[in-house]
Amino acid sequence: MVNYPNGKKTYNKPLISSGNRGMDLEESINITNEYYRNNNIAIIYKKPTPIKLVKMDYEKAKIVEAYFQQPSTTDYNGVYKGYYIDFEAKETNNATSFPLANIHAHQIEHLKSVLEHKGIAFIIVSFRKKEEVYVLPAQIVIQFYEAGARKSIPYQTFVEQGFKIKEGYALRLDYLKIIDENFIKNFNK
Numbered sequence: 001m002v003n004y005p006n007g008k009k010t011y012n013k014p015l016i017s018s019g020n021r022g023m024d025l026e027e028s029i030n031i032t033n034e035y036y037r038n039n040n041i042a043i044i045y046k047k048p049t050p051i052k053l054v055k056m057d058y059e060k061a062k063i064v065e066a067y068f069q070q071p072s073t074t075d076y077n078g079v080y081k082g083y084y085i086d087f088e089a090k091e092t093n094n095a096t097s098f099p100l101a102n103i104h105a106h107q108i109e110h111l112k113s114v115l116e117h118k119g120i121a122f123i124i125v126s127f128r129k130k131e132e133v134y135v136l137p138a139q140i141v142i143q144f145y146e147a148g149a150r151k152s153i154p155y156q157t158f159v160e161q162g163f164k165i166k167e168g169y170a171l172r173l174d175y176l177k178i179i180d181e182n183f184i185k186n187f188n189k
Contacts, residue, residue, distance in 0.1 A: 025091045025126040025133065028172040029076065035171055036080075042176060044078030044085060073110040074121075080176060083184060084119035086111070087138075095129040097152035100145055108145050111138040120183050124165070124175060127155065135178045136162040 026046070036042040055065035074088040088111075090102050103123070114121040121138035136153070140161050144153045158164075163178040 025089050025124065025173075026075070028133075028167075029089055029124065029175075032172045032174065033076070033078075036176065042078060042080035042085075044076055044080065046076055047072065047074070074107055080120075080179065081184065083179075084114070084117070085179065086114045086119055086121050088123045089126075090123060091126040091128055093128050094152070095127060095155065097154050098125050098127075098158070099152045101151065103141065103145060108142055112142060115139065115142075120179060122183075124173070125158065125162075127158075130155075133165045133167070133173055134158040134162040135165060135175055135182075137183070 030046060033042075033044045033046070036044060053063060053066050056062070057064050074086055076089065077084070077086040079085065088103065088107060090098070092098050092102065111121045115138055122135050123138065123141055124133060124135055126133045136158055140157065141153070144150060144157075163182055165173045165175050165178060167173060
């Protein structure tokens with residue numbers, strides 16, 4: 001519990017078993033990234049979305065009106081073991097596929113650029129109904145997106161070509177273990 005000068009009390013969220021029900025994907029990734037930074041494992045941050053402030057209530061320290069300045073690229077980037085990492089995080093309530101409409105053309109172009117510059121690029125997708133989270137390499141996402149034959153990536157593709165993230169306590173979603181075992185070792189071949 002934290003007591004603030006204004007008298008408000010805030011409680012730390014307890015961990016909930018069975019896949020941390022109720023905790024959204026980005027919050028779990030942010031907690032994991034904080035662990036990585038605090039333990040000098042990696043430096044990975046959520047990218048801020050550029051906004052243009054139009055109207056501000058300075059007395060209440062409140063943004064009244066703001067607009068997105070430009071489309072953002074992906075959600076996260078950073079450095080791990082000398083490798084640049086860039087990824088998008090998405091959740092879906094669909095149990096059988098991940099809708100490609102959740103990924104935008106400018107994000108696909110950004111992921112392609114990261115790969116062209118020898119960075120590590122992927123998406124992390126949470127299938128809420130299955131309580132499973134997967135890392136899927138950007139190359140696979142790009143192939144599905146550019147093929148245009150489907151409007152989604154089948155869940156089975158995540159099972160067969162992606163990597164399931166095991167959820168834990170201190171490391172909510174240890175996606176860097178997957179990066180070590182399946183991405184970095186391929187760079188060193």
